[in-house]
Amino acid sequence: MDKRPKTIPTPKRLIYDRIAEQGVVSKAELLSAFSMTSSTLTRVLEEMLAERLLLESGLGNSSGGRRPILYQINPTYGYIFGLEISRLYSSLGLFDMQMNPRSFTRWQMDEAMTPDRFIDHVASNMKAFLRDHHIDREHVLGVGIGAVGPLSREKGIILKPLHFPARGWTDLPICELMEASTGFNSYLENGTNTALMGEQWAHRQENVQHMIYVHAGAGLRSAMMSHGQIVHGTVDMEGSIGHMIIQTDGPRLHDYGNYGALEAYASVQALEKQARSQLKRGRADLPDYLQVPPEHLNFSLLVKALHQDDPFARELFIQSATYFGIGLANLINVFHPEKIIVGGALINSHDIYYQTAIEVAQRNTYYSSDYQPVFSKGTLREDAVATGAAIMVWKNLNL
Structure with a gap:
């Protein structure tokens, strides 16, 4: 459940965060x-050393006195x-206090991955990681969950997510179930936010303050950060960008x-729908592995064909990327972020998708001569959601 404190950071918390950000x-x-x-x-500092929150890390350079x-x-x-709880793939990572991943695993979300089976799978992997x-177990400080929305962060409930292959994910008290299965405090946030x-x-x-x-x-999901803080709306509807x-x-x-x-133009489902429509029309110039019943023509086959x-x-991927770039330009023209990070199955499908989308977004960005935001696939790529979920717990520890 949501146990996150709403208080002003203590001096200990401020010092801890500063050292963590700077390294040494x-x-x-x-x-x-x-x-x-x-x-x-x-x-x-002496208290934090005694509590083992901090370690002495050698001596720095002298400026005239003792080092x-x-x-x-x-x-x-x-x-x-x-x-991470997503529609296509989910992942689990074990992190130390410097956010180094000690172990990481990823698995496909198919029709058999119901919530019960999912939680059993997660709990089993947690035990294996610790072993x-x-x-x-006493050294585990919590579980951060970055999930597909909409959801209630405060109540720890995944509400009415769309397009899950398995049943049972509606109105799911994921934090309560995770805590009952593992015994670890659990915290929920939208996956794009994490x-x-x-x-x-x-x-x-880099001290970037404004990011999308x-x-x-x-x-399609989106998240925004202003002055270094995640911007939460009145409701957690991370998929609103898709509409x-x-x-x-x-x-x-x-x-x-x-x-x-x-x-309807730039999503895995839109891509599949467009491809199946073409197949139904009897398009003949397709490779053998795409000559399948329309309902069997899926994203994986299309990615294979693209490569x-x-x-x-x-043609399909470039068209989808073009529309996605227009959507990016609309966001940029409203919020003017310093950096735009894009991820997901479409972005990672092929370099041509990313390059096309960014080129279109840049061409349609207002004040483009004076304002040039940085685009990136991100440093963490597919590990970003799970890593950020762990950071959420780290940031909300009572120090």
């Missing part, structure tokens, strides 16, 4: 960063699980949502 820090650097006396800082003691966070103070690294948290951590030295993350897969209208008289992907919405430079697949 001297007392003088901490004094220049925070308005506290030398004696107060010394006392707090200063350097401090770093203790990576083995505790461990955190980061869990492999000789870590006692992906953005993970990427911010990976780029923390867009995930293009079975659906951005880009053509008023356009098609509808399903029997809900907006006509002419972005998801073999099949003209049919290339």
Whole structure:
């Protein structure tokens, strides 16, 4: 359940975060960063050393006197699980306090992956990770879950997600079930938000304050960060970007949502729908492995065809990427972020998808001569959601 504190960070928390962000820090650097006396800082540092939150990390360079003691966070103070719940694939990672992944696993979400089986699978892998690294359960500080929305973060419930292959994922109290199965405190957040948290951590030295993350897969999801903080709306509807209208008289992907919405042009399901429609029309210039019943023509086969430079697949992916780039430009023109990170199955399908989308977005960005945001696939790629979920727990520890 949501046990996250809403209080102002303590001096200990501020110092801990600063050292974690910088890697190795001297007392003088901490004094220049925070308005506290030398004696107060010394006392707090001694407490944190005694609690094993921090370690001394050798001596720094001298500026005329004695060489200063350097401090770093203790990576083995505790461990955190980061869990991704997505429609196509899910993943689990075990992280130390420096957010180094000690173990990582990923698996496909198919029709058999019901919530019960999913939780059993996660619990089994958690036990294996702890056993492999000789870590006692008492050293696990929690489980962060980055999941497909919509959801209730405070209640720890996945509400009404779309397009899951297996049944049972609606109104699912995932935190309660995870805690009952594993005994570890669990925390829930939208997966795109945790992906953005993970990427911010990976780029923390750059001090980027305004970022957007867009995930293009079975659906479209987005997250935004302003002044280094995740922006939460009144409701957790991370898939709303998919219902951005880009053509008023356009098609509808399903029997809900907006006509002419972005998801009807740039999503895995839209791509499959378009390909199956072409197949039903008797398109003859397809390779043998695409000559299948329309309902069997799936994303994996299309990616295979794209990598073999099949003209049919290339046309489909470039068209999808073009529309996705238009959606990116719309976001950029409204929010003007410093950095835009894109991920998901479509982005990772082939370099041509990413390159086409970014080129289209750049051409349609207003003030493009004076304002040029940075585009990236991200540093963590497919590990971003689970890593950010672990960071969420790390950031909300009571210190």
